[in-house]
Amino acid sequence: MQADRVLIIGDGQMGLVLADALAFRAVPTTIWSPFPDDARTLQTTRESPRLPGFRLTDGVQVTADDAAAFANATLIISAIPTQYLRQVWARLRPSLNATADRQHPTPPIVSVTKGCEIGTGLRPTQIIAEALAMPPNHPGLCVLSGPSIAAELARRLPASLVAAAPDQTLAKRVQDLLRVPWLRIYRHDDVIGVEVAGASKNVIALAAGMIDGLGAGANAKSALLARGLAEIARLGSAMGARIDTFFGVAGVGDLAVTCFSPEGRNRTCGERLGRGEKLDDILHSMKSVVEGVPTTKSIVQLAERLHVDMPITRAVHAILFDGLSPTDAIRELMQRELKAEQVG
């Protein structure tokens, strides 16, 4: 097989740190930004306000030109926030099709987005497939997920991820492509489970942050993590995921880092809510999208449609959108009727 040339769609935190790993492997890599000004700044300064302290290796190209970006790409990484995925891929569809017409095999798409679309309840690979008029469960789609706080990857600290795909050849290709000393990538085949875990953990992380903001302690946060994992797994199961996926690196691993790392955006947002700040003020002051906020809306819709009980997610929704105070919500969760513990 010929050597890959990778195109990263999105100049956010994950796009940047994956470009760094690919450059380390000497894989020709281009980052595409939706905004020409941002592309020019990143191309010139090699720095981004989205990931302070990170320097983009010189070999990586940055562009906002759709056709040029796709010209030679043999593999695409999609790193766009969930609620923008549909419009970005609708815009890029002609350029992707032009590439696909020119080369065989068609470039596969590896999604690193963690979220769930408001209204449709669709997972990132489902949104991409719809925007590109591809069949669902297309063998050219793969998900890369796991505990991956970008600030740590930017410093090349060790991390483990999973590459989940219906086609294990593609999962293996992603595994090989990112074989750098600081990354360990496991192959996986449960795309639904990995995506549901990646989306829902941001909601639990908002609640975990509130516990931090209230000073309620690590015992309470860890119990929340366990109960949150149980409700995420229930949702995944109702959506066709395998339960064991939630107890792996992309499940409980990602949930743990998101709830405990001081650098996570969702936990930080929750902490500021717990301290009494207003949601709008917090979101305006943050440079990157806080995926958990829109995802809470879509997960609550999904849980209602599938009749899955998700008390923590419901409480986060009430705090974000219905004015419930974090203190009251925590008290309410603590005072629910004592009963036998149920998992799954």
Place this chain on the structure above:
Amino acid sequence: MQADRVLIIGDGQMGLVLADALAFRAVPTTIWSPFPDDARTLQTTRESPRLPGFRLTDGVQVTADDAAAFANATLIISAIPTQYLRQVWARLRPSLNATADRQHPTPPIVSVTKGCEIGTGLRPTQIIAEALAMPPNHPGLCVLSGPSIAAELARRLPASLVAAAPDQTLAKRVQDLLRVPWLRIYRHDDVIGVEVAGASKNVIALAAGMIDGLGAGANAKSALLARGLAEIARLGSAMGARIDTFFGVAGVGDLAVTCFSPEGRNRTCGERLGRGEKLDDILHSMKSVVEGVPTTKSIVQLAERLHVDMPITRAVHAILFDGLSPTDAIRELMQRELKAEQVG
């Protein structure tokens, strides 16, 4: 049913914070210490070097007199480090028997010890049963476990625990007894699972601390947590536990707090190892028993006997007792052959 009078065996951190909760409920409570000097100091000063900042409520009695301690007890909490459990209960057996002869029903014993006996590989309730010549799986035994960093419970911060017993009436009695605003107790029936989870998590916490000491970051620690949970669950399964127990509050909840709370003793010990300190020096400087250290020895023995693969536990053992450096161990774990992720 008449009101309970509780005897707590052990004046360590868990004994102290549970005495505080019982006193809040106005349950007559006595703490027994194996050492007359310690008992006198605690009875007089109401403070303990084992839990700085904590003050024992005046109503709680402290004694080192075996017969007096057991005289009126209707329920006993056993809070003694694993490797001392057998000798303490052998000493107390005549006093317990004298009480049992006087009153019906016999006082049940609630164990809060987290560990596994070196040599025998026995769980705390098994050790107690052997020392008291009770049949295994005795209906008068219960386990109380979960994410419970004592420094937080001492400040009455909220926590969730499980009370696991073959007899759900006893689990419910423990649940009712400790119904205070800062504790939420779930009933459980998988005694084996809850005890295996409580013992093994201290080993994983040592590894998590080493990751902290090496500055390897929260991504690595969270991946370790997920892989650690998988190997703990494998061991539990081989011992007859239910897998889902490991994904509840006493499983992943306790594992998370032990790996992430800065106040955990096992994580702290691991962090100091990661920074290059010698094990003996660390243990000499700590006021409380670090359960994970002896437990690592017994879990490795158990895993070998049951043919369960536990790579993280094996690595911790090699670091503690065979001079492997934490840096080499982490590198080794990261570089294991890339493969499909397996859980359970």
